[in-house]
Amino acid sequence: MNARLVNSGPAVSCFAVLLLAALAFPACAADTVPAERRSGYAFMGRETRAIQDDDAANPGMLWVLEGEALWNRKTGPAGRACSDCHGDARASMKGVAARYPAFDKTRAQPVNLEQRINLCRTEQQQAKPLTYESKDLLALTAYVGRQSRGLPIEVADDARTRPFLEAGREAFNRRQGQLDLSCADCHDKRWGKRLAGNPIPQAHPTGYPIYRLEWQGVGSLQRRLRNCLTGIRAQTLDYGAPELVELELFLMSRARGMSFETPAVRP
Amino acid sequence: MKRNPDRHSARREFLLAAGGIAAGIALESAAASPPTPAAASRAAASTEATLQAIRKVTGAAPVNKGKVTVVLPELVDNGNAVPLAVQVESPMTPNDYVKAIHVFTQKNPLPDVATFRLGPRAGRASVATRIRLADTQTVTAICELSDSSFWSGSADVVVTIAACLEEL
Amino acid sequence: MARAIVNLPASAKRGEIIEIKALAAHEMETGFRRTQYGALVPRDIITSFVCTYNGVEIFSADFHPAIAANPYLAFSTIATESGTIACKWTGDNGYSLTESVAISVA
Numbered sequence: 001m002n003a004r005l006v007n008s009g010p011a012v013s014c015f016a017v018l019l020l021a022a023l024a025f026p027a028c029a030a031d032t033v034p035a036e037r038r039s040g041y042a043f044m045g046r047e048t049r050a051i052q053d054d055d056a057a058n059p060g061m062l063w064v065l066e067g068e069a070l071w072n073r074k075t076g077p078a079g080r081a082c083s084d085c086h087g088d089a090r091a092s093m094k095g096v097a098a099r100y101p102a103f104d105k106t107r108a109q110p111v112n113l114e115q116r117i118n119l120c121r122t123e124q125q126q127a128k129p130l131t132y133e134s135k136d137l138l139a140l141t142a143y144v145g146r147q148s149r150g151l152p153i154e155v156a157d158d159a160r161t162r163p164f165l166e167a168g169r170e171a172f173n174r175r176q177g178q179l180d181l182s183c184a185d186c187h188d189k190r191w192g193k194r195l196a197g198n199p200i201p202q203a204h205p206t207g208y209p210i211y212r213l214e215w216q217g218v219g220s221l222q223r224r225l226r227n228c229l230t231g232i233r234a235q236t237l238d239y240g241a242p243e244l245v246e247l248e249l250f251l252m253s254r255a256r257g258m259s260f261e262t263p264a265v266r267p
Numbered sequence: 268m269k270r271n272p273d274r275h276s277a278r279r280e281f282l283l284a285a286g287g288i289a290a291g292i293a294l295e296s297a298a299a300s301p302p303t304p305a306a307a308s309r310a311a312a313s314t315e316a317t318l319q320a321i322r323k324v325t326g327a328a329p330v331n332k333g334k335v336t337v338v339l340p341e342l343v344d345n346g347n348a349v350p351l352a353v354q355v356e357s358p359m360t361p362n363d364y365v366k367a368i369h370v371f372t373q374k375n376p377l378p379d380v381a382t383f384r385l386g387p388r389a390g391r392a393s394v395a396t397r398i399r400l401a402d403t404q405t406v407t408a409i410c411e412l413s414d415s416s417f418w419s420g421s422a423d424v425v426v427t428i429a430a431c432l433e434e435l
Numbered sequence: 436m437a438r439a440i441v442n443l444p445a446s447a448k449r450g451e452i453i454e455i456k457a458l459a460a461h462e463m464e465t466g467f468r469r470t471q472y473g474a475l476v477p478r479d480i481i482t483s484f485v486c487t488y489n490g491v492e493i494f495s496a497d498f499h500p501a502i503a504a505n506p507y508l509a510f511s512t513i514a515t516e517s518g519t520i521a522c523k524w525t526g527d528n529g530y531s532l533t534e535s536v537a538i539s540v541a
Contacts, residue, residue: 056458196428
């Protein structure tokens, strides 16, 4: 294993040494989906789970409510609201978020929910696209995501999506960064074990956008992935990068059948 | 979240001073392995700040241990939002009720967390919220009853730091 | 931003103890954080919460920076009569927000 430690502070090098010591094993490129799949929900303490379970206590619901208001707000020169075309989201958006990222025929590539919403905004509402991680975009994805709560994750695995799925799978299994780790090293092979006191989950995107206690706010799957890449000291990817969408697609596919929990609460 | 190098050395010795609030606040033990002088003085200073904050509320009145239950997870998922509940045994009648509940921490930058004012209309002396905890420590709740007596309860919590440093 | 959510039963029996849950959207900037340049980010928190039942105060709370972001409160009251339960949050920099919910008591 190629170990290049750059001493960027006692905290990081201490953590890195800890990690490398724990991960002395031959590299294995096989796709090892955990035999027993569990949502990040299962790795949280009872009290944090209680926050997610109670809509009156779940701070993610503040974003969901805001998303509902935005859904009904007319925007753009055409003065069109999402509801003008899509009606009541409770009906029209049911199951939608659970099958994203989805293949976009025009662009011949998968797009995630954020990109889909922005495509609607630019093409149907003639409005400016919303910035990634902006309050409005998070609110809309939280609101649309909420309409899939309780439904099984179901992204398409067909001739069109397969090349992108495979690219995502390859990225998931690839060692990278200064810490020379792949996603699989922690999330397939060491889930359930602890990293500096915190349990390692299996990395199933079952509740995005999540209210993350660490962020003290709601954030997207791409934000989390960018943070993970920074965490292993790899060059992070820009929001909206095709490689991130491919990884999202793979992760959702890996979580196929699991229940959607948006808006989830996570540590 | 702050990193505390002494987090690993959380030895506690509860003083058996009768009715003393300090009994509920953890102090470093000299018996196991001695804390560094700096750590010991930091711990002492933080406890002193907490005691002073408590005294501002209770004045010279004695504080009895009992009636108050502080409910906290033993190991928090994240110190940014720790669910806290405080329950007080009280009939909550117009003659015998909880006037206020004050919550204090031992190692946060400020000892005061919140004050909750109830009354007989509450029906039940029970409040819940979410708090920030900077480090492994003891959280203390002081309750003031309608007869102006003070009662206290506390709970210990372990707070770790997030594993992956996300920001550069 | 949806600014607050107040949750309580729409109806209750007279004398029944009901639970009220109140959630407000607020970053609760502690005043202890520093920017990457070392400057202190000034405190900006909700400092006070008051709940009234048909105009009569039934519960209040003082918040300090140790209250988590998007502050949550759960407390109880006895359902005495039909009317309005109003929750008011006030804080630094002139922050003020009221959210009212109707209750029907039989």
